[in-house]
Amino acid sequence: MKPKSYYIPTSLLTTNNAKTIKGEKLGWKTYILYMSPHRQNSTGKSICPKASAGCAAACLFMSGHGSMTNIQKGRTNKTEFFLSDRTKFLNMLYIEIAQIELKHRLEGTKVTIRLNGTSDISWESFKIVDNKTIFELFPSVQFYDYTKNYLRFNKELPKNYRLIFSRSETNEAIAMELIKKGINVAVVFDKLPKKFNGYKVINGDLNDLRHLDPKGVIVGLKYKIVTNKGANNKIAFESNFAIRTAA
Template identity: 40%
Template sequence: MNKNESLAALYREAGINGLLSPPESNPKVAKNGKLGVAASVLHLAAGDMSGHEVCPKRSPGCSAACLMTAGNPAYLQGKTQARIKRTKLYFENRDLFMNILVLEIAKAIEKAKAANMDPAFRLNGTSDIVYEKKKFKLYPWVAEKLNLRHFDNTGTILELFPDVQFYDYTKIPGRTPPPNYHLTFSESEINAEDVAKEMARGLNIASVFPIKAVPKTHLGRPVIDGDEHDYRPADPAGVIVGLKVKGLGKQDATGFVHT
């Protein structure tokens, strides 16, 4: 391997410092630790902030309440610019983006196992990309470095790590992800028909509520506390994942935040 065949070299080529946020960087994601799970999250620039749409089924209420507005305001500008860079890289140099992601996932897996924890990955922290359909070319030296010679060089990130758990929220109906990709369908103020169809397909539904008004039942299902942790694959089947409103969503007047 020469000096241009390293993660550091890929960072320089891409003009970024990294893709994944470690488990401890988000208080809610850090709570996964009590389940023995170390989950790393990929945050892109939500909606079309980067000039590229990453949330094709977003509603007006979803856009206004976006988690891009949550967190410490002092770091918001820098955080947003970093996410815009990542998003542009995803659309403008997909193979470079994905090979960086592969190497970062491999590092995160090693770190989790060293801590005697199960690795997990949420690739849509602030986006809604159908990763089960996004194929890319794995660089030969990356395949060699990680002993991934079984990869056919035109597959998906989920196929590359079949024994690793991925999970996300989505508003895109009808998805059929592989077994290692768990999806929770997100309710908005305009997708009642999609919610009904996804419930019929067996998916759990995530709904946003006022901080002090999370009900015991919603849509005829029991509501669990979705803020106890972020690891949705651990949720029981047939529930509503109740999420307390955050960021600018506290000012919602669209019906996105359910009462």
């Protein structure tokens, strides 16, 4: 199905996230691109190719600030924009990051960018300008993301892109193979344990500066309650997407 019409948003990247504000105390400004996850767009096409039933049901799109309808609309509009006119979208992203990079270079401050706030797009596969990816165009910018798409680890990733694998109810065996190779794995719990499957669990909610984490650890994330009307928070645990450790 053809994507429905969209408007050009004022900006693609935002900075008002509670966890990234914590990172500012450590000197890093974080910018995040939030879209509408999985199949939440007019085409029904998934922008999270390896989403599980549990993660899709419990996705952060609906939690925290995401429960506000105007924010959902804005995020959906960005997805429609991405699906309708990829070139225009990527050019806008390029210009926005160029402005951010310049601002922080002049200020002498550090910047990190997460392009998959609520999506799982393989940004490393898009060439934007001069046959270069966004990572090659901005080598001094630190990018990071979480992904459930294990295929993305088959190729060498850009040095300025830290990618964390996200465990779900369907991919734990893959997650354990990846952590053996030093790739960090994010796991959602009700209460963070000290260890998971023998690997140290660090508190991933203290900030979102994933590139500063040691390698070969579990990034423990506390399950965030979905606050919108009619939300079913049980499904995250019943599906085993989120793990119950508390008695």
